[in-house]
Amino acid sequence: MKTDAEPVLTVEDLTVVYETEQPVTAVKNADLTLHKGEILGLAGESGCGKTTLAYAVNRLHRPPARIASGRITFHGDQGDIDILALEDAELRAFRWERLSMVFQGAMNALNPVLTVRAQLRDTLLAHRPRMSRKEIRERSEDVLTRVGVDPRRLGSYPHELSGGMRQRVMIAMAMLLEPQIMIMDEPTTALDVVVQRDILREIVRLRDELDFAVVFITHDLPLLLEISDRIAVMLEGEIVELATADRLYREASHPYTRRLLGSFPSLSGERGAFIRTGIDETLEERA
Ligand SMILES: Nc1ncnc2c1ncn2[C@@H]1O[C@H](COP(=O)(O)OP(=O)(O)OP(=O)(O)O)[C@@H](O)[C@H]1O
Numbered sequence: 001m002k003t004d005a006e007p008v009l010t011v012e013d014l015t016v017v018y019e020t021e022q023p024v025t026a027v028k029n030a031d032l033t034l035h036k037g038e039i040l041g042l043a044g045e046s047g048c049g050k051t052t053l054a055y056a057v058n059r060l061h062r063p064p065a066r067i068a069s070g071r072i073t074f075h076g077d078q079g080d081i082d083i084l085a086l087e088d089a090e091l092r093a094f095r096w097e098r099l100s101m102v103f104q105g106a107m108n109a110l111n112p113v114l115t116v117r118a119q120l121r122d123t124l125l126a127h128r129p130r131m132s133r134k135e136i137r138e139r140s141e142d143v144l145t146r147v148g149v150d151p152r153r154l155g156s157y158p159h160e161l162s163g164g165m166r167q168r169v170m171i172a173m174a175m176l177l178e179p180q181i182m183i184m185d186e187p188t189t190a191l192d193v194v195v196q197r198d199i200l201r202e203i204v205r206l207r208d209e210l211d212f213a214v215v216f217i218t219h220d221l222p223l224l225l226e227i228s229d230r231i232a233v234m235l236e237g238e239i240v241e242l243a244t245a246d247r248l249y250r251e252a253s254h255p256y257t258r259r260l261l262g263s264f265p266s267l268s269g270e271r272g273a274f275i276r277t278g279i280d281e282t283l284e285e286r287a
Contacts, residue, residue, distance in 0.1 A: 005035040007075050008180050008213050009057070009099075014070030016049075016056050019063070026052040026065070028237040034181065037211040039204065041224030041245070043260070044234035050217045053234070054183050057215075058099055059083060059091055074098055076180070096127055100174035102167075104186040109170055110158040116144070116169055117154040123176055143172040146209075148202055164195035171203070175210075183215045200227055222264050225249055233257045 009032075016027040026049040034040050042050045055061045057072055072083040076098060086094055095101075103109050111119055120140040124131055131139075141151040147168040158166055167187060174182050184203070188196040204227055207214055218224060224231050225245050233241040233254065241254040252258045 005037055007033045008036045009034040009075065010071075010073045011053075011057065012071040012073075014053070014056060014072065015068040016052050016061060016065055017068045018052075018065050025068075026237050027056065030070070030237075030239050032232060032239065032242070034213050034215060035229075036180070037207065037213055038229045039207060039214045039216055039227055041228030041231040042215055042217045042234065043219065043221050043224050043231055045219055045260075048234040049237040050219075050234055051185055054101070054185055054215060054217055057083070058095060058101055058183060059086070060101070074181075093127065096123065096174075096179065097177045098179050099181040099183065100177070100179045102170050102174045102182060102184040102187045104189050110166060112158055115155055115157055116140075116161075119169075120144075120154075120173060120176060123173055127177055139176065143175050144169070146175065146206060147172045148198075162195075164191050164199060167191060167199060168202070171199070171206075175206070175212075178210070179212060181213045181215070183217070185217045186219075187216075189218065189220070196223075203227070221260055233260065 011030055011032040014027055014030040014032075015025065018024040018026055028049075030053055032040075032053075042054070044050055052061065052065065056065075056067055056070075061067065067084065070084075074081040074083055074094070081094065081098070083094070114122070117140060120143070121136050124136050124139060140154060144151045144153065149165055149168050149172065153161065153165070153169075158169075161169065171182075171184075171187070188199050191199070200223070203214065203216075206212075216224065216228065221231075225248070228245045230242060230244050231248050232239050233248075233256065235254075235256045241248065241252060241257045243252070248257065249261070252261060
């Protein structure tokens with residue numbers, strides 16, 4: 001991310017309420033700006049509203065969740081898009097082409113009876129009905145290669161892949177139509193540490209190469225400190241802190257953030273023991 005990057009998404013005064021018997025305000029008056037090519041970490045303990053916020057941005061919230069107030073604007077090359085005002089057809093196109101999502105547990109998100117090839121093809125054809133077979137093959141091979149999966153795996157079914165590979169395929173799917181924003185909700189949480197780190201490196205590298213913006217959601221603050229340009233910390237539905245990763249690490253202003261930092265023993269020494277190797281200087285420059 002360049003320091004002068006322009007905003008690609010603005011969330012203003014967003015409030016989301018679950019209209020249950022005892023209504024739960026899961027997101028309270030959230031303000032957030034995501035810049036082009038930025039990795040924005042969204043941190044906070046379980047139940048603080050991270051997923052609700054991310055889903056609302058993509059209009060994936062379902063009853064009983066209701067957007068009580070707010071404005072969400074995508075700033076595209078062809079002007080601003082008011083996400084909350086999109087009609088269904090526009091929203092379907094918007095979701096893969098401008099903003100895509102990667103969820104935890106790729107087995108759930110991939111269709112178990114379709115090969116990787118078929119899933120990539122179907123997603124492409126749904127948005128690019130005139131794409132030729134050759135173009136589909138080339139695009140599918142290209143995205144798989146980019147995420148570190150051998151294109152010979154195109155003929156595999158999800159259960160024939162390792163958990164890490166399935167998650168990489170999900171990232172490939174999310175990249176397929178070259179969106180400007182990818183929202184990743186705990187995409188590596190279920191994976192073992194080595195696989196997780198490999199995939200995180202890949203995400204940072206892809207961002208450097210393709211310049212899309214990422215909202216990376218996890219309760220794992222040490223991980224966010226290593227990969228994020230900026231980090232937003234949520235507490236009980238509110239964004240209580242928003243700062244560059246370095247600043248947050250050195251001088252967090254909110255007591256909750258300081259408590260959160262203190263609760264990770266691995267953070268008592270130097271920030272970022274693993275991923276920073278090799279990409280730390282660029283992260284310093286970007287922050
Ligand atoms: N379908 C629902 N009905 C009622 N309340 C809900 C529903 N989904 C979430 N909530 C509540 O909204 C609040 C925020 O939940 P959310 O899942 O967004 O948090 P989170 O930070 O993403 O948590 P996690 O890390 O566990 O996914 C919580 O209090 C949760 O109990």
